[in-house]
Amino acid sequence: MTTNRYSSVYRPDLFSGQVAIVTGGGSGIGRCIAHELSSLGATVVLWGRGREALEQTVSEIAEDGGTATFVTGDIRDESAVEVAVDSVMERHGRIDALVNNAGGQFSALAADISANGFDAVVRNNLLGGFLVARSCYRASMRTQGGAIVNITADHSRGIPLMSHSSASRAGMANLTRTLAVEWASSGVRVNAVAPGFVASSGYDTYEGEPFADRLAMLPSLTLAQRHGTEAEVSAAVAFLLSEAASYITGQELLVGGGCDLMNGLLDIELHDKLPAFDGFHRSRRPDALDDVSPL
Template sequence: MSDPAQRYQSVFAPDLFKGQVIVVTGGGSGIGRCTAHELAALGATPVLVGRSEAKLQTVAGEIADDGGQAAVAACDIRDEAAVKRAVASIVARHGRIDALVNNAGGQYIAPLDSISAKGWDAVVATNLTGGFLMARECYTQAMKAHGGAIVNIVADIWGSMPGMGHSGAARAGMVSFTETAAVEWAANGVRVNAVAPGYIASSGMDHYPPEAAGMLREMRKTVPLGRFGTEAETSAAIVFLLSPAASFISGTVLRVDGARPQVRMGWPMGMPDAEAAAHGAVKPFDGFHRAQTPKVFSS
């Protein structure tokens, strides 16, 4: 077991989710991995869902080493039958599902006129259809009977996503799904919200081609707060929406983006000065003790 000083430093109460079972898709890396760690540190049993069982088992092992517990349910969220089986197995093993973090997703850089139907369908299936299937099954197989909370992870789609139009369309669809589900499932005590990360320094950045490295490193200059966000800052937003403190919040999107969508021509983009960065609201929150700097920033 790791030194207590080297465990997740959450701002939330240690037993906030004690005894709860919380499904986290895409739990093998990036924001999903970080969120699973925080939930485990707060007493939950995160059930890690993804296609690579090896990656999920690695994260589950990390959580165990830190004194928590996690379970694994390998599944391709784009496969309806597989999703049904995976959720059924989680309910059979744990007896309940209290919450779902619909985090799994992915896309690639391409202008619209070069995207094939196959490429479009693959991104929409991952970022929209898969999230719908996971939410529907967690609702019908568990939450419909005893309530729960769902947080869908979308993206900074305000102004859309030139260069990744397939992902922008899918994420916008997930926002609409979030709003609809919040209404339709409210009578059964289920809250549905979304978190929209902006430019987050996560392992997902390393999945882009090498020629995108320069652009990725420069993106912080378009953010009024002058930096990238951290995985822990995104996880904190997710945890808040899952918590009792958000019990009257449903159907909304919480942006974690440093005010980037508000940037307008004609307003100077000055970087926060050193004192503001060190002591003010722009100081990063780095509660995740196992955070890994994306390779694109260390090269």
């Protein structure tokens, strides 16, 4: 049993009494978010397709003194989503927060992506997020209010080698704005967080050329000159879910170390003056970075 706790920058009771769903909460950024929300008092419901990773994360949270449960179901399946949300409502009676984190993609040139491959990523990253948000709104948030944070990506300049993900993430960003308008009168805020180059287990899902050889040079594409941490993304999510962000809705926050400002007009010298924040005591460095310098 670990004796450490998540070192959040927020007060420990920030989400006390609230129920928060985190899709894709068994690994990577979602796992980190689940741990932080739990450390801040929330009852966290992890959502995924496989039980093993969810059970492990629930066990970790329990060891740390938090409260978590999980539901399983394919977020791309409308009926499965309804069943999962109904089970959350039966057990907890309310849904105060939703983090639409589940998603995925593979690395390939657009010319080499099949129609089925493109559709699978869009259904996972966009349709699934919509179905979960809609179900949570209908079941609870329409009458009780709430906050939603959709996890997107740095898609503003396109995402070469991941055209399917770029399209779906941009769609989710626009959906975020639309839902913020439609659900405002129900007391629901909807925002998005766009991670940049974040060192999470997601790195380990990409194999071979051309992605693997690019990991080492990604920090040079940021003002911070480093990879981001899962905890830095989680901190942004926690802020947008909190009452401190009560006047913020329909926005997308880039957590990317200034990657959007790298335009080649000025060379950024290698530096370590923007050190990483990593409050996640159970963080795991991706295997893909084993041969890559931390800076």
